[in-house]
Amino acid sequence: MAAIQITNVKKGYQSVQALAGVSLSIAQGEFFGLLGPNGAGKTTLISIIAGLNRADSGSVSIHGHDVVRDYRQARRMLGVVPQELVFDPFFTVRETLRMQSGYFGLKNNDAWIDEVMHHLDLTGKAEANMRALSGGMKRRVLVAQALVHKPPVIVLDEPTAGVDVELRQTLWQFIGRLNREGHTVVLTTHYLEEAQALCNRVAMLKAGQVVALDTTAALIKRISGSQLVLSLSQGHLPDSLKSLVTHPEELLGGRKYTLRVTDYAEVEPILARLREAGARIEDMQLQQADLEDVFIQIMEGEK
Numbered sequence: 514m515a516a517i518q519i520t521n522v523k524k525g526y527q528s529v530q531a532l533a534g535v536s537l538s539i540a541q542g543e544f545f546g547l548l549g550p551n552g553a554g555k556t557t558l559i560s561i562i563a564g565l566n567r568a569d570s571g572s573v574s575i576h577g578h579d580v581v582r583d584y585r586q587a588r589r590m591l592g593v594v595p596q597e598l599v600f601d602p603f604f605t606v607r608e609t610l611r612m613q614s615g616y617f618g619l620k621n622n623d624a625w626i627d628e629v630m631h632h633l634d635l636t637g638k639a640e641a642n643m644r645a646l647s648g649g650m651k652r653r654v655l656v657a658q659a660l661v662h663k664p665p666v667i668v669l670d671e672p673t674a675g676v677d678v679e680l681r682q683t684l685w686q687f688i689g690r691l692n693r694e695g696h697t698v699v700l701t702t703h704y705l706e707e708a709q710a711l712c713n714r715v716a717m718l719k720a721g722q723v724v725a726l727d728t729t730a731a732l733i734k735r736i737s738g739s740q741l742v743l744s745l746s747q748g749h750l751p752d753s754l755k756s757l758v759t760h761p762e763e764l765l766g767g768r769k770y771t772l773r774v775t776d777y778a779e780v781e782p783i784l785a786r787l788r789e790a791g792a793r794i795e796d797m798q799l800q801q802a803d804l805e806d807v808f809i810q811i812m813e814g815e816k
């Protein structure tokens with residue numbers, strides 16, 4: 514049985530078709546990435562999975578429980594870390610987590626609450642009021658809240674947007690451990706390095722449709738060869754090399770360019786053309802393609 518089964522989900526808002534028929538099957542134990550540019554429909558899909566929003570058509574089930582017909586069972590299977598920070602400011606961290614446990618009918622949940630707080634480095638703030646916490650600390654509480662009932666499926670909507678390196682590390686260590694213990698993890702993020710490092714499989718959404726779905730490794734393999742990253746201290750990239758640039762925004766200014774090369778033998782003629790154009794190289798590196806390159810290529814509709 515799939516951890517999350519999404520079947521032909523459509524959702525429109527007035528003039529916008531936020532989801533135009535999305536189908537995905539996420540297996541138990543996966544670390545799954547849901548990627549896409551702003552407005553692609555990620556948050557809409559997550560809110561439908563969480564039962565906070567209704568699809569116009571199609572269905573979603575969590576461990577076989579339909580999120581509409583069998584809402585309570587489906588919700589019990591799921592821990593959702595939302596993008597927005599919404600709290601009652603008058604409760605302490607511990608009270609907030611106890612209330613969330615109560616919502617799931619869990620009494621005497623303190624041992625697990627203590628463990629979750631410990632792993633998210635919140636123990637020192639257990640008795641602090643929510644309103645006294647920094648944004649990063651509040652985000653830790655959001656994560657803790659999603660985990661109080663030990664859900665088999667954990668969904669995180671941009672949990673690391675604007676948070677510091679330390680929290681990212683703490684968070685991913687803990688979530689990684691839960692995943693190794695069998696929990697399914699679904700993550701949306703704009704940090705593609707993070708997705709590449711963590712997710713074994715990725716779906717890319719564009720304008721409400723799945724435009725790529727594969728293992729992270731297979732997606733990266735789609736881009737053959739490597740890329741040559743150049744910084745120029747003098748001159749600009751000659752027109753004849755502009756078609757090789759993989760990040761189009763680099764042509765708008767600056768002196769750093771990333772060029773696609775399929776073979777090492779292509780490097781020398783590139784250097785010759787730069788020399789002829791009077792450009793001087795300050796720094797040069799040959800890099801393997803990564804998930805960000807795949808993302809850019811897919812979003813531009815080349816593949």
Ligand SMILES: Nc1ncnc2c1ncn2[C@@H]1O[C@H](COP(=O)(O)OP(=O)(O)OP(=O)(O)O)[C@@H](O)[C@H]1O
Binds near residue numbers: 526552553554
């Ligand atoms: N409540 C709403 N009313 C009207 N339009 C909405 C509403 N919620 C989302 N949309 C629209 O639906 C589309 C998908 O939005 P959604 O928030 O799901 O995208 P997203 O992929 O999560 O984007 P981001 O990366 O910016 O969070 C967008 O065009 C958005 O403007």
